[in-house]
Amino acid sequence: MDVIIATVEGRQFTIEVDFFDTVMEMKEKINKYKNIPVYRQTLIFEGQIMEDHRDTEFYKILQGAHIQLLIDPPVPRMPIISRQSQSQSRIVVPSIERTPQSGNKAVPAVRAESNSGGKRLQVKVVSACGTHKVAMEVNGLDKVGELKEELQRLSQRVQFPLPSEGYFFIHRQEVMEEDQSFYWHGVKQGDVIEVFPGFLTELEQ
Numbered sequence: 650m651d652v653i654i655a656t657v658e659g660r661q662f663t664i665e666v667d668f669f670d671t672v673m674e675m676k677e678k679i680n681k682y683k684n685i686p687v688y689r690q691t692l693i694f695e696g697q698i699m700e701d702h703r704d705t706e707f708y709k710i711l712q713g714a715h716i717q718l719l720i721d722p723p724v725p726r727m728p729i730i731s732r733q734s735q736s737q738s739r740i741v742v743p744s745i746e747r748t749p750q751s752g753n754k755a756v757p758a759v760r761a762e763s764n765s766g767g768k769r770l771q772v773k774v775v776s777a778c779g780t781h782k783v784a785m786e787v788n789g790l791d792k793v794g795e796l797k798e799e800l801q802r803l804s805q806r807v808q809f810p811l812p813s814e815g816y817f818f819i820h821r822q823e824v825m826e827e828d829q830s831f832y833w834h835g836v837k838q839g840d841v842i843e844v845f846p847g848f849l850t851e852l853e854q
Contacts (some may be wrong), residue, residue, distance in 0.1 A: 650665070650666060650667075650668065650710075650711070650712040650713075651663050651664070651665055651666075651712060651713065652664060652666055652675075652710060652712075652713070652714045652715075652716055653713065653714070653715045653716070654679060654716050654717075654718050655715055655716070655717050655718065656717075656718050656719075656720065657717075657718075657719060657720075657819060657822060657843065657845070659779065662682070662683065664678050664679060664682060665678075666678065666705060666710070667705070668705055668706065669704050669705065669706055670704060670705050671701065671702060671703065671704045672692060672699045672700060672701045672702070672703055672704070672708075673687070673701040673702070675692065675705075675716075676690045676692065676701070679718070685718075685720060688721075689720055689721040689722075690718060690719075690720065690721075691718070691719040691720075691721065691824075692716055692717070692718060692719075693716070693717040693718075693719065693847060694708050694710065694714070694716050694717070695708075695847070696814065696815065696846065696847025697847070699716075717845075719819070719822060719824065720822055721822065721823065722821065722822055722823065768788075768789045769786055769787070769788060769789075770786070770787050770788070770789050770831060770836060770837070770838055770840075771784055771785070771786050771787075771838060771839065772784070772785055772786075772787060772831075772836060772839070772840050772841070772842050773785075773839070773840070773841045773842070774796070774800065774809070774841075774842050774843075774844065775841055775842070775843045775844065776809060776810055776811075776844055777810075777811075777812050777816065777843075777844045777845060777846045778810070781808070781809050781810060783809050785799065785800075787831055787836075788831070789830065789831050789832040789836070790830050790831075790832060791830060791831060792827060792828055792829065792830055793818060793825045793826065793827045793828075793829060793830070793831065793834065794827035794828060796818065796831075796842070797816075797818070797827065800844075811844065812844070812846035812847075814846060814847065815846070815847060816844050816845060816846050816847065817844075817845055817847070818842050818843065818844060818845065819842070819843045819845050820834050820835075820836060820840065820841075820842050820843075821835070821840070824845075825842070
């Protein structure tokens with residue numbers, strides 16, 4: 650059967666899988682056809698991160714199913730950003746940012762309130778469908794979860810649609826952890842943060 654693989658950037662391609670292929674075998678096929686290393690792939694189906702040892706029957710994958718592909722950035726030679734709360738360094742790799750098409754004439758600017766210290770950063774938050782975006786000012790030391798709370802409060806006023814089934818954020822092709830700060834994720838002035846529908850219920854460190 651054929652399944653459709655969709656990337657965060659909006660690109661799609663089709664691979665052929667067997668009814669009892671494991672997720673690891675699917676990743677190997679993606680590597681074979683698209684030259685994307687297995688260790689850089691994260692597959693998501695209906696909001697769930699797919700585990701390598703599970704098969705298509707477990708996830709009820711059928712003909713024509715859409716599977717989302719997150720591609721981890723390659724590891725650079727030297728770290729760029731250091732963690733705020735841990736001793737080890739966190740690798741952050743610049744990548745080409747997608748500029749979604751928007752019918753809006755102007756991008757509304759929203760200020761996220763914060764009492765903590767740190768540098769103010771203006772970021773662009775892009776909706777899941779890529780048709781809406783809003784400029785928000787955040788504090789570099791704020792946790793990412795505060796951005797979600799601010800968006801939920803302001804989604805009606807700024808006409809910014811949020812997935813009803815839940816969502817998380819992606820920055821430079823990396824899933825953002827809500828209990829970590831924007832500095833921790835390497836967010837810089839003018840960066841794009843994408844809203845991705847679903848839940849990360851099975852994400853493990």
